[in-house]
Amino acid sequence: MTQTMFTEPDERVALREAVHKLASSYGRDYIEAKARAGERTTELWQDMGRHGYLGVSLPEEHGGGGGGIADLAAVLEEAAAAGAPLLLMVVSPAICGTIIARYGTPEQKQRWVPGIADGSITMAFAITEPDAGSNSHKIITAATADGDGYVLNGRKTYISGVDEADHVLVVARMADEKTGNLKPALFIVPTDAPGFEYQPIEMSFTAPEKQFNLYIDGVRLTQDQLVGDPDQADAGLLQLFAGLNPERIMGAAFSNGMARYALEKAVAYAKERAVWKGNPIGTHQGIAHPLAKIKIELEQARLLQQKAAALYDAGDDTGAGEYANMAKYAAGEVACNATDVAVHTHGGNGLAQEYGLGQMLLAARLGRIAPVSREMILNFVAMHTLGLPKSY
Numbered sequence: 001m002t003q004t005m006f007t008e009p010d011e012r013v014a015l016r017e018a019v020h021k022l023a024s025s026y027g028r029d030y031i032e033a034k035a036r037a038g039e040r041t042t043e044l045w046q047d048m049g050r051h052g053y054l055g056v057s058l059p060e061e062h063g064g065g066g067g068g069i070a071d072l073a074a075v076l077e078e079a080a081a082a083g084a085p086l087l088l089m090v091v092s093p094a095i096c097g098t099i100i101a102r103y104g105t106p107e108q109k110q111r112w113v114p115g116i117a118d119g120s121i122t123m124a125f126a127i128t129e130p131d132a133g134s135n136s137h138k139i140i141t142a143a144t145a146d147g148d149g150y151v152l153n154g155r156k157t158y159i160s161g162v163d164e165a166d167h168v169l170v171v172a173r174m175a176d177e178k179t180g181n182l183k184p185a186l187f188i189v190p191t192d193a194p195g196f197e198y199q200p201i202e203m204s205f206t207a208p209e210k211q212f213n214l215y216i217d218g219v220r221l222t223q224d225q226l227v228g229d230p231d232q233a234d235a236g237l238l239q240l241f242a243g244l245n246p247e248r249i250m251g252a253a254f255s256n257g258m259a260r261y262a263l264e265k266a267v268a269y270a271k272e273r274a275v276w277k278g279n280p281i282g283t284h285q286g287i288a289h290p291l292a293k294i295k296i297e298l299e300q301a302r303l304l305q306q307k308a309a310a311l312y313d314a315g316d317d318t319g320a321g322e323y324a325n326m327a328k329y330a331a332g333e334v335a336c337n338a339t340d341v342a343v344h345t346h347g348g349n350g351l352a353q354e355y356g357l358g359q360m361l362l363a364a365r366l367g368r369i370a371p372v373s374r375e376m377i378l379n380f381v382a383m384h385t386l387g388l389p390k391s392y
């Protein structure tokens with residue numbers, strides 16, 4: 001009989017420890033100071049790149065570590081658990097790196113993947129549009145053939161880190177040369193291209209990574225800026241699907257790491273703060289039980305994350321799709337619950353800037369909204385897993 005493993009390989013355990021140590025040397029104070037000053041976390045990003053952590057899942061032949069998405073998710077989870085999450089890991093190495101490494105032309109792989117792996121190239125990812133929202137079938141950003149290249153027009157919204165990125169991987173639509181039908185097509189667009197403008201969106205939480213509206217007006221692109229081989233049937237669709245599972249698994253890792261950080265802070269405070277007869281507040285079940293419940297929810301969410309990543313790394317894209325969605329859902333929930341319990345455990349201090357938990361309460365909500373909302377995941381599970389009728 002074969003064994004079902006619930007422990008990670010020694011290499012990944014060592015990777016987790018090393019990343020946690022590095023990210024802790026920056027820590028929550030560094031992230032908050034950068035966010036408050038409107039500055040970027042470039043030093044941490046470069047440090048993570050130098051150590052090979054950003055490229056751990058990308059192919060070795062293109063400068064990556066040759067590991068899996070489980071390894072990259074472990075890196076992000078540990079950074080977040082140390083209080084220093086890097087949101088752009090979800091987009092640059094996980095979505096853009098994976099898509100180009102899997103579907104780019106040999107020249108594109110050589111041109112982009114090594115830089116994404118070592119962090120010297122940061123690539124943002126743009127699919128969301130103001131009028132399409134969760135319904136990506138409705139996107140209107142479109143490319144038209146023009147001479148031996150393309151012209152791109154459209155709008156995108158809530159695109160993370162465009163100011164930090166050299167390029168954006170833009171999801172557009174393009175007419176199929178043979179059928180004339182519109183199909184997805186992904187373009188690598190330089191952020192300084194003529195006709196490409198971006199404006200920051202004022203968010204209600206402060207984070208070092210900013211969000212942007214994109215205005216794409218007549219941006220001229222060369223043939224090699226279209227990812228992959230245009231003659232390959234369904235190329236854009238396959239590329240898009242290749243990015244979705246890593247995106248969700250990384251979204252889960254981001255939220256799970258944040259939940260771990262919040263739980264650790266809350267437990268430490270509950271052990272130390274004493275207001276009745278010298279007993280720490282953690283003595284009271286009103287404080288202890290919510291913390292224990294978070295621990296259980298967190299372990300459930302982390303198991304789903306690990307299962308989704310294991311399925312993806314084993315090449316089971318369909319199975320990974322189901323579990324990546326469930327993992328993202330569970331992690332988004334536990335991040336919201338954990339930050340809420342952490343704030344409450346701290347009493348008034350939970351809302352003081354010094355403790356940094358109030359900001360996190362708001363930031364944790366991101367895990368319920370992006371990259372795919374809680375409701376769209378429930379729609380997916382209802383339809384694909386349970387076989388219920390499509391509701392939208």
Ligand SMILES: Cc1cc2nc3c(=O)[nH]c(=O)nc-3n(C[C@H](O)[C@H](O)[C@H](O)COP(=O)(O)OP(=O)(O)OC[C@H]3O[C@@H](n4cnc5c(N)ncnc54)[C@H](O)[C@@H]3O)c2cc1C
Binds near residue numbers: 125128135371
């Ligand atoms: C901080 C941040 C960073 C982001 N970064 C990026 C990025 O880098 N790149 C990128 O492309 N996008 C990014 N996004 C966009 C994000 O992916 C979208 O916000 C998300 O997919 C939801 O789309 P929407 O905001 O248009 O909500 P809407 O689609 O307008 O949905 C609004 C509400 O209605 C619900 N809803 C919609 N349709 C249904 C339905 N059929 N059934 C039930 N409920 C439904 C949703 O769940 C949601 O609660 C980011 C967003 C945020 C907030």
